[in-house]
Amino acid sequence: MAGYNLKEIMNKPERLTPGHRMCAGCGATIGVRAVLRALHENDRAVIGNATGCLEVSSYTYPYTAWEDSYIHNAFENAGATLSGVETAYKALKKRGRISEDVNYKFITFGGDGGTYDIGFQSLSGAMERGHDMVYVCYDNGAYMNTGIQRSSATPMYADTTTTPVGKVSNGKLQGRKDLAGIIAEHNVPYVAQTTFTKDFRDIHTKSERAIYTEGACFLNVLAPCPRGWRYEASDVMNICKLAIDTCYWPLFEVDHGKWLLSYEPKHKLPIEDFLREQGRFKHLFKPGNEDLIVQFQEEVDRRWEDLLYKCAR
Amino acid sequence: MSRKDRMSGNEAVAYAIKQINPDVMPAFPITPSTEIPQLVSTYIANNEMDTEFIPVESEHSSMSATIGAEAAGARSLTATSSCGLALMWEELLLAASNRMPCVLALVNRTLSGPININCDHSDSMGARDTGWIQIYAENNQEAYDNFIQAYPIAEDRRVHLPVMICQDGFITSHAVQNIELNEDKDVKEFVGEYHPEEFLLNSGNPIAIGPYSISNYAMEARKAQEMAMESSKEVIIEVAQKYRAKFGRGFELFEEYRTEDAEYIMVIMGSAAGTAKQAVDDLREKGVKAGVLKLRVFRPFPAEEIAKALKNAKAVAIMERTESYNGHGGPLCSEIRAGLFEHKVYVEAVCYTYGLAGRDFTVDHVYDIFKELYEIINSKKDYKQHRYINLRTKEEI
Numbered sequence: 001m002a003g004y005n006l007k008e009i010m011n012k013p014e015r016l017t018p019g020h021r022m023c024a025g026c027g028a029t030i031g032v033r034a035v036l037r038a039l040h041e042n043d044r045a046v047i048g049n050a051t052g053c054l055e056v057s058s059y060t061y062p063y064t065a066w067e068d069s070y071i072h073n074a075f076e077n078a079g080a081t082l083s084g085v086e087t088a089y090k091a092l093k094k095r096g097r098i099s100e101d102v103n104y105k106f107i108t109f110g111g112d113g114g115t116y117d118i119g120f121q122s123l124s125g126a127m128e129r130g131h132d133m134v135y136v137c138y139d140n141g142a143y144m145n146t147g148i149q150r151s152s153a154t155p156m157y158a159d160t161t162t163t164p165v166g167k168v169s170n171g172k173l174q175g176r177k178d179l180a181g182i183i184a185e186h187n188v189p190y191v192a193q194t195t196f197t198k199d200f201r202d203i204h205t206k207s208e209r210a211i212y213t214e215g216a217c218f219l220n221v222l223a224p225c226p227r228g229w230r231y232e233a234s235d236v237m238n239i240c241k242l243a244i245d246t247c248y249w250p251l252f253e254v255d256h257g258k259w260l261l262s263y264e265p266k267h268k269l270p271i272e273d274f275l276r277e278q279g280r281f282k283h284l285f286k287p288g289n290e291d292l293i294v295q296f297q298e299e300v301d302r303r304w305e306d307l308l309y310k311c312a313r
Numbered sequence: 314m315s316r317k318d319r320m321s322g323n324e325a326v327a328y329a330i331k332q333i334n335p336d337v338m339p340a341f342p343i344t345p346s347t348e349i350p351q352l353v354s355t356y357i358a359n360n361e362m363d364t365e366f367i368p369v370e371s372e373h374s375s376m377s378a379t380i381g382a383e384a385a386g387a388r389s390l391t392a393t394s395s396c397g398l399a400l401m402w403e404e405l406l407l408a409a410s411n412r413m414p415c416v417l418a419l420v421n422r423t424l425s426g427p428i429n430i431n432c433d434h435s436d437s438m439g440a441r442d443t444g445w446i447q448i449y450a451e452n453n454q455e456a457y458d459n460f461i462q463a464y465p466i467a468e469d470r471r472v473h474l475p476v477m478i479c480q481d482g483f484i485t486s487h488a489v490q491n492i493e494l495n496e497d498k499d500v501k502e503f504v505g506e507y508h509p510e511e512f513l514l515n516s517g518n519p520i521a522i523g524p525y526s527i528s529n530y531a532m533e534a535r536k537a538q539e540m541a542m543e544s545s546k547e548v549i550i551e552v553a554q555k556y557r558a559k560f561g562r563g564f565e566l567f568e569e570y571r572t573e574d575a576e577y578i579m580v581i582m583g584s585a586a587g588t589a590k591q592a593v594d595d596l597r598e599k600g601v602k603a604g605v606l607k608l609r610v611f612r613p614f615p616a617e618e619i620a621k622a623l624k625n626a627k628a629v630a631i632m633e634r635t636e637s638y639n640g641h642g643g644p645l646c647s648e649i650r651a652g653l654f655e656h657k658v659y660v661e662a663v664c665y666t667y668g669l670a671g672r673d674f675t676v677d678h679v680y681d682i683f684k685e686l687y688e689i690i691n692s693k694k695d696y697k698q699h700r701y702i703n704l705r706t707k708e709e710i
Contacts, residue, residue, distance in 0.1 A: 046385065046513045061524035069513040071384055072523035073377055073411075074403055080374035083367060084339060084381025084389070089514055091336040091365040091387050102516045122377065125370030 006199050012037050013067075015045070020065035021057035025233025027196070027223030027240070028054050028138040032109055034200055035136055035219065036068075038207035044068065045105045046085050050078035050114030053145040054138065076118040079126030079135060082108040086131045105211050106133035112153035113143040116179050127186045127216045134210045134217045137179065140225035148228040152177040155248075156299060157292055159280045160228070170283060170292055175299055183218040184254040190215075192253035194262075195222035195240045202251055202262055209253070222249045230279025242274040247304040252311065259310040268304075271297045315493045315560065322450070322485035325457035325492055326392075326418045326478070327352035331362045332500040333464065335416075336387035336507070339367035339378035341397065344430045345482040346420035349392040372397035376404035376417075383413040384522050386512030388464065390415055394482060395422035398436045402443065408475045409444025410538060411522055414467035414509075415475050417445070418460065421583065421634075422482040423670040431671020432482040434583065434634040437611075438644050444538055446476040446545055447612040451568075451586045453490050455609075456480040458556065458563050461495070464504050465552045472545045474538075477612075481584040483671070495560055503559060546613045566615040568607040569622055571597060575604030577686045578623055580649060581632040582608040585667070585674050589632070592679030603683050608645075616652030623653065628661040628686040634668050642666075642699045661689055667702040678702050 015036040022029045032054065039045055045068040049055045055072045058065040073081040086106045092098045110119055115137040123135055142160050143149040149162040156175045159165040163172040184191040190213045192206040203221065210217035224231065224239045231239055243249035246269045251262035272293060275281040284292050320328065327349050330338070340350035356362045365387075369375045375391045382389040393401065398419060408415055423433040437447055446466060450456040456478065463476040480486055495503075511520050526534060546566070553565045570590050572578055579589050586607035596603045606622055608615075623629050631650075633643035641647075642664035650662055665682060668674040682702070689696050 044516060044519075048381075055523075056525040059521050059524045061526040061530050064521040064524070066521055067519065069515075069519040070521040071381065071513060072525075073380055073407055077373060077377035077404070080339075080369060080377035081381040083369075083374075084337065084378030084383075085385040085513060087337050087339075087365045087367050087378070088382040088385035088387035088389070091382075092385075092514060094363070094365075095336070097386070098514055098516065104514060121370060122374050125374055128370075129367065 004201050004204065006201070009037055009200065009204060012041065015039065015067045016058065017065050017067060019063070021060065022053065023226060023233070025226040025236050026053070027140060027225065027236055028111070030196055030236070031136070031138045031203070031221040031223045034196065034203045035107065035207040035221070038204055038211055039105060043103050043105050045107055046071065046082070048078050048082035048085065048106070048108030050108070050110035050119055051075035052111040052114055054109055054111065056145065075114050077122045078108045078110045078114060078119055079122040082106050082133050083126040083129060083131040086133050106131070107136060107211065108133065109136050109138060111144065112137060112139045112141060112151045113145070116152045116177055124186065127183055127188050127218060130188070130216050132214055132216070134219060136219045136221060138221050138223035140223050140228060141176070142225070142228050144225045144228045153179070156296055157281065157284055159283060165283045170289070178303070180218065180220040180254070187257065188216045188218060189213050189256055190217040190253070193220045193249070194251055195243060195249055196237060197240070197244070198237070206253060228280065231277055235277065239277055242269065242277060245269045246271050246274040246300065248274050248300055250304060250307050252307060259313065261307065261311040271300050315495050318492050318494055319489050320453055320492045321487050321489050322453040322456045322480045323348035323420065323487065324352060325453040326460050326480070327356070328494065329457050329460040329500070330364070330390065330418070331356045332495070332497050333461070333504050334362045335364050335390055337365045337367065337379070337382035337389045338391060339369045339375040339382070340391050341369050341372045341375045341393070343372070343394045343397040345422055345486045346392045346394040346397070346418065348486070349418055349420070372400040373404060376401035376408060379415050380404060380408050380411065380413055383415040384411065384513050386509050386514045388507040390417065392418035392420070394420045395424055395436045398440055399424055402440060405440050405443035405445060407523070410534065412473040412538070412541070413475055414464070414473055416463040416467060417475065417477045419477050419479045420482045420486045421479055429670040430482070432484050432584070433669045433671070435636070437477060437479050438635040440477070441612060441644055444474065444542065445612060446474055446542070446549070448476065448478055448610055449582045449608065450478070450480045450485060451584055451607060452485055453488070454492050454562065456485060457492060457494070458560070461500055461503060462552045462556055464507070466545065466548050468507060469548045472541055472548050474541050474545060479583070484584040493562070499559065503556070542613050546615065549610055564609050566610045566618050567622070568609065570605040570607060572604035572606060572622065574602055576602040576627045577630070577683050578604045578606055578626045579630045579632060579679065579682065580606045580608060580619070580645070582611065582645065583634065585632065585634070588674055588676055589679050592676040592683070595676065596680065596683055601683060614648050614652070616648065617656055619649055620652045620656035620658045623660055624658045626660050627690045628663065630682045630686055631662055631664050633664055633666045636666060636669065646699070661686070663689065663696065664699045665702050666699070672703055674703065
């Protein structure tokens, strides 16, 4: 995006204010603030939120950290709830109960539990119906709010509390679901996968595109969790960089059906570089488990090749 | 002014929705309430109303979207039956606790299993403690009249609670009966425009809805909700009186049919009240002092008023169209008996379970029940306090 200026963007007033109770080094709030910075300053917003860490830590009665109107309903229905809000906006606008010059945007946040799993149906319905909204998944790859249980976003071999590593277990057996791809198959106008890069340009550009594209849009944001992934809080940006450079978490967008790769590392790093930084994969580095890393690498490669193919079409 | 027509219960409720023309209606089809969203969609397709209809992918989402729309400042509603209501159960609690004055048109159908599409009250009775006001209808006319009263009750500042307008599946929802319809302008005037005090789209005044509430605050929120339910009783009565004054029809908390001097009273809810009233007319001809108390409002529960209405009876049959599986009758029995005891009214009160999953209930059954009440009082024999009516088994249960 021409004219992108990190300093300028970072100086915009925060729409998720300090004082919330999220952990230090948590990716969710970094992601939320980055997405909300893409809102044009004069535009109002209604923020939706599935139950999860973000909700219980940002709106604990009687305090809210949200500058915009905000609604949390339940765990599995952030898509449906915001589709009701967005439809109400349409109805009230039509009937002249909201003045012409007032402009609202609708953005909802859910973790991977509320988005990939329990809220999947509600999300799919909202996307298919084409409500003018953005659904943002902050994907930290497990049910962190309830204490690090596996989700369908959890990567293979991760140690979680429901796929614990043990004498006869190497962690989660299955690979992660490709949610961005699945939502793209809904043929919505805009889907993107992103995370935090040094200049925040990728997430900013994609958020702005999602918010200001009419119709149902979806952002999948890798949002590391220091408790669940077991890394030092200060390492969050490094973890994200390794996720991108190993091609574990490729950056791409699907714009009106067209697949576009946002970033291709000059030197694709081996997956060990991403895994080694995280306590949840510690067991993979024990002697005798080399084949597990090989399998992990093969899966990353297969998916990366598949993405390159889609983007080259 | 009104005009006469013939309509099914579903048509009557859909017609009331058209006349009110609410802002948003999310819905998902389920027998026997499916016609309501179908008819509303057809009215919209023909430009007879301009409500925004959301064809959601489940009932959990229909109630979720109803809450979202209502929170945003739109007058909202949905319709469902049976398992649809069960699926939205979590959201029923949230609609009430978030104090959303939305409306649900419920067409009563039994809950699975075994799966069955016919009427009983197990769906709404299962949702009796979700914090919704529940109003029941005997026929299409009452379903129509009750629906028009729903928003004035729900949106009253003393209430701010959701309202469930119930009618019996198929028996009321699909049977075509005569009906008196109000003029559109009279309905619009009665219901009024919706001006919520606080809402998400209140430009310049953002609000947050649905907090995590720690133990220091959550109990007060529950109490405030309970107080709203208590004060809804006077609002329901006021709205019913206003409706009666304007349109000449309707009851308040319940209808008392030939109970002034009744020795034996049947308490019943929904369409079977018509059967009971017919049987009471027949019995009165034979000199039996029988009467019917037809309950209209189940939530809030008018325990004191019912106790007062039953205090001169010798025996009462409490008719239960659901099973609680608690081993001693259903919810209506438990609550009426508790109310009688609390208000020191000591009458014989027998619980009869009838009409589950659409099982027939006829005037003959009503005769038998009144005969049994007579025998209980006059023979002083021991009797079982919880009985089933019209089972296939030949043995006495």
